[in-house]
Amino acid sequence: MNSNSSPLVAAQLCFPDVNGSCVKAPYSPGPRVLLYAVFGSGAVLAVLGNLLVVTSILHLRQLHSPTNFLIASLACADFLVGVTVMPFSMVRSVESCWYFGRSFCTFHTCCDVAFCYSSLFHLCFISVDRYIAVTEPLAYPAKFTVSVSGVCIVVSWMLPLVYSGAVFYTGVYDDGLEELSSALNCVGGCQVVVNQNWVLIDFLSFLIPTFIMIILYSNIFLVARQQAKKIENTGNTGESSSESYKARVAKRERKAAKTLGITVIAFMISWLPYSIDSLIDAFMGFITPAYIYEICVWCAYYNSAMNPLIYALFYPWFKKAIKVILSGHIFKNSSAAMKLSSE
Template identity: 35%
Template structure:
């Protein structure tokens, strides 16, 4: 969501940067935007062509990647031009469209993360019951809910719940009521849900790990095969794994997913929390925020869309190797090569 770069802006925009600063900022923001496009495109392509990644839960990851990809394509280029030039030249109609897309796509990215955390929580706490319900249809309904809620958050200014920005500027409405409405439903409420759910995931996982550690001497090296929820679902990409375990065990695959989710949530909070704090302060006290702070934290929030694919590549081996193969343009026969690598 975009907040004014300068709360004290007058009707005549003043350029903030010298020429060399404009060049540096343009290059940096271009690299950030292009990197975001490439990274999130890799996620979409990988899930599209790699059979083992085509599980219902990864539909949520694709939805997240699509929202981040659209942020890079439809929001970041205009935000970069506005930042460098310090004024808006595309007219009021384009301004309204851009700010609405900003709110819609950033909200969708955040709510997709919230749904991913809920999905992982149910996998850990109800592994077998949830496996039967974890169908593509249900995941599709969750994704539909994400985008509908995002639209409900973003659409009110289109119907008049807004204040007009100063001439030459394009900002999301500074109406206090809308700012509270949008920030609560687009950020603070999903953040609270994610923190609670990840805390529950951590406590449940820790409890299971301690129980297994105490029970290992009594297992006498008996291996009990467990089926991944995705395999039980017949969703493709799932496989059977053998572990010294009891029912309800957290598999290595799901354990890695938990770590990945934790890192993603940490990055998300670090990137977006400062901006949404300022988003509430700015309408109430426009003299309280240093010049340039809003711009910096706005782009820090956009950078979260750049970070998510990097986190998958670093912490999730299921995505790492497909990313390498796609970047090397070795998409033909990718499934057989990945299968051979997994067997070794």
């Protein structure tokens, strides 16, 4: 009986020939194919969609603006999530095993945290940019320059990379949880157990920028509403050319703020379940079932694939840029000077 059952037991291990291998919990063929299709399509969309955003903004000179440089940098972070994080997480989620080695597990986790926080910081700076653009549309070009945008981009990359590297490569994240971490991280596992202190820091690092964005966008839409009423009133009584120009600028900036506000809302909806689950899990003894954790994780990952779809729906310039790229016109010498409507 033992000899008959051992092959079955071995088949349920990630590495049957290795002592201390994790137990494998395989899906049946149907669900496995479906999960690979769902997760794989998300990764492909994150890679290709964000690559289109970056290429459009960097190649077409008309799109060279402080806001668009921030958007391109944000797209780089989402692109890197699609390249370095999602494919390997897809295999881990479907196969319930990590086949890529312990060192790459640490690197993968570091990239996961760094790129996601980079997205958050980019969105926070974009909120500040939109707030200035809507509340002070005429003074905005002098206040939020390309140099200021560059500083925001550097900060948005450096802080998450330094923080993530310091936490995961020094091993401080599981202080006090060494026994649990050792038990979970069998051969073929890539389960990161973070202690309460670092989970709380992570949650606050998510919550504080989120509150800042909510406050800024709330003020933006209040100001936009006041501007719309003022423009309506001046339109009825007649207006000077300077007032007409100011009205057009304000309308353009409000439209851009609305689109980026939708991007922020999508980010919060995607990441809030994972952030709350991580906080509850750390203080309740890691009780979350594996499938709930995976759902929360992939909701967060899919945010990297959502932003290009939002731009495609609400930015006419992005639609035209996609046509330029896919039609091959981008390879013509004059394509960089091509005019696109940014309205």
